Amino acid sequence: MGIPFLAFAIALNLSIGQLANTLKVPLYLDSIGTVMIAVLCGPWSAVTAGTFSNLLAAAFGTPQMAFFVPVVVAIGAFTAFLARRGWFRRWYLVLVGGLLQGVVAALISAPISAYVFGGVTMGGTDFLVLYFRSVGNTLIQSVLMQGVISDPLDKMATYLIVFLLLRSLPRRLMNRFSGAPHLVTPESQLPGDALPRS
Numbered sequence: 001m002g003i004p005f006l007a008f009a010i011a012l013n014l015s016i017g018q019l020a021n022t023l024k025v026p027l028y029l030d031s032i033g034t035v036m037i038a039v040l041c042g043p044w045s046a047v048t049a050g051t052f053s054n055l056l057a058a059a060f061g062t063p064q065m066a067f068f069v070p071v072v073v074a075i076g077a078f079t080a081f082l083a084r085r086g087w088f089r090r091w092y093l094v095l096v097g098g099l100l101q102g103v104v105a106a107l108i109s110a111p112i113s114a115y116v117f118g119g120v121t122m123g124g125t126d127f128l129v130l131y132f133r134s135v136g137n138t139l140i141q142s143v144l145m146q147g148v149i150s151d152p153l154d155k156m157a158t159y160l161i162v163f164l165l166l167r168s169l170p171r172r173l174m175n176r177f178s179g180a181p182h183l184v185t186p187e188s189q190l191p192g193d194a195l196p197r198s
Contacts, residue, residue, distance in 0.1 A: 005041070006049055009033030013053035014060075021062070026125050027154040030057075031075050035162045038079035039088050040177040046076030064121050071109045075155075078104055083182055088163055098159035102152030106144065109151070114143040125150045 010033060017030025031050065038046030050072030058066035078101050087093040113119055119129040119139050125146055132142035166174070166183060174180045 002041075002045070005037065006045060006052075009037040009049040010053045010056065012036070013049070014057060017053075017057065021123055024123075026128065026150050027157060028123065028125075028150075029154065029158060029161075031072060031155075032158050032161055034072055034076055035079050035158055036165065038076050039083040039162060039166065039183070040174075040179045042084075042178060043077045043080035046080055047073050050076050064117055067112050067116050068109060070112070071105050074104055074108050075101060079159075083179055086182055088159075088166065088183055091160070091163060094159045094163045095156050098156030099152045101159065102155035103148065105155060106147030106151040110140065110144040110147045113147075114140045119143045119146075 012033035013030050016032055017028060020027055020029040030053070034046050034050040034053065037049045051069050054065040054069050054072055058064070079097075082088070082093075082097045082101075087097045113121055113129075119133070119142060120126050128146040128149060129142045132145050133139065137145065171180075174183065
């Protein structure tokens with residue numbers, strides 16, 4: 001199950017991330033696979049999936065993605081940390097976790113975006129950087145403000161999508177992953193085909 005699922009997570013990151021980039025939406029949505037594998041398998045698998053996703057994206061036409069590997073490392077590690085503490089059991093904890101994850105991602109990605117790419121990465125969030133620059137902010141301030149706005153929204157959406165996907169999986173399948181015990185609330189551990197809904 002390990003290698004095929006890892007490949008699936010990478011494909012999910014690349015396909016949805018590319019779609020969001022093509023449509024120029026102000027979200028990235030390129031870490032859904034990383035978050036899912038962090039919840040189900042733990043931090044090392046998530047870091048592996050995220051790193052390979054970014055390197056493959058760089059190889060296939062988005063070279064700037066290679067510079068953001070530290071961000072996906074943080075996403076994998078932080079998500080696994082929250083998941084192991086039961087934060088993916090309830091939708092409201094998922095949203096709070098996504099918000100916190102977004103702030104962490106913004107703090108790590110802002111210096112990379114500002115100092116390596118001048119704040120322009122050809123993504124759907126570039127217009128926010130340009131706007132903040134136009135009203136008199138410095139480059140690093142503009143990139144950080146853009147990150148603090150878009151990253152929490154992106155990670156909250158990503159976390160919620162993963163939460164809903166996991167809720168739809170049969171419990172027989174879920175039980176094959178080490179993270180399964182952290183997804184079921186104590187009062188809902190009853191026989192059934194799918195994880196119970198909160």
